[in-house]
Amino acid sequence: MTQIVIDRRFNGPPDSGNGGYSTGAIAIAIGEPVKVRLVQPVPIDQTIDITRIADDRWDAHSNGVLIATAAISDVQTQPPAPSSWVEALGASHHYVGFGKHGFPSCFVCGPDRVEGDGLRIFPGSVPGTNQLAAPWKPDAALADSRGKVRPEFIWAALDCPGYFATCSPNPALLGELAVRIDHLPKADEPCVVTGWSIGVEGRKHRAGTAIFDADGACCAVGVATWIELKR
Incomplete structure (x- = not known):
């Protein structure tokens, strides 16, 4: 145990x-x-x-x-082509959580969390695509002794963008998450986090998420099931 x-x-x-x-x-x-x-x-x-x-x-x-x-589990999902850092930065300005957020103190996507405390990943729609994107520069405090972002924070970063890609604005909670990590980005590296909808079945929403490093290479992919709350 x-x-x-x-x-x-x-x-x-x-x-x-x-x-x-x-x-x-x-x-x-x-x-x-x-x-x-x-x-x-x-x-x-x-x-x-x-x-x-x-x-x-x-x-x-x-x-x-x-x-x-x-x-x-074996995550085989391949993400769509990533947005650029500039595109992700522009998309994040339209993050719906700035106006109304169910959990504004969320460690990952809460706008009430200050830099160095929360991850502050704020995904917004990318024009001309079916995905959301957000810029993310992982804080140095998230790194291991090699200067690489620790895996638990990769899982965290792959969480909330999936909600905003498939469930928002309806309230929902994460039901299941599987992650494949191809390589760990460096702390302070300008990354792009993306999210997209895979499908919907009743109150179950499936979403894909991914993290790309400064060179546009895929660091990690997540596949999640979100459960929309009964209203």
């Missing part, structure tokens, strides 16, 4: 962990290429026990309550 704790800094909704960061923390603790499905809001500042229940499956509990499940 492996144990992790999601620090309060990494919230999505005010009282639970950001879905991307939390699924990433679980995946990294497992140490295998997995997709992580969230069953309950991820508790903050509480121990989460991760247990292998089969060769290719894991459960995560907190205080005896099932929080998430994980299973081996």
Whole structure:
């Protein structure tokens, strides 16, 4: 059994962990290429026990309550061609979260988070495409000893842009996320984060997300299922 704790800094909704960061923390603790499905809001500042229940499956509990499940996954999705940094910067000026945001303190996309605290990834529509894009320069505090962005923050960055690409403005929560990391960008490197819709089935919305480095090479790809809340 492996144990992790999601620090309060990494919230999505005010009282639970950001879905991307939390699924990433679980995946990294497992140490295998997995997709992580969230069953309950991820508790903050509480121990989460991760247990292998089969060769290719894991459960995560907190205080005896099932929080998430994980299973081996192989992300084959290829992202659309990326927007340029300038295009992403222009798109971010039209981020709908600046006007109305369900969770303005979200670690990833919350406009209330200051630089150096939140990731401040603000995706907006790119004219002439079916995708959203945002510029992102990962803060040095997110880096490992080699100066590369730590994987849990890659998972986090691949979370919220998928919501805005497929669900917004309807309220929804992350149901499942799988990530393929091809290489880690450097801290302070000007990256572009993109999101696009893959499909909709009832209240389930599937989205793709990707991170591109300063040379336009794909660093990582995420495939997520978002669950639209009942109204």
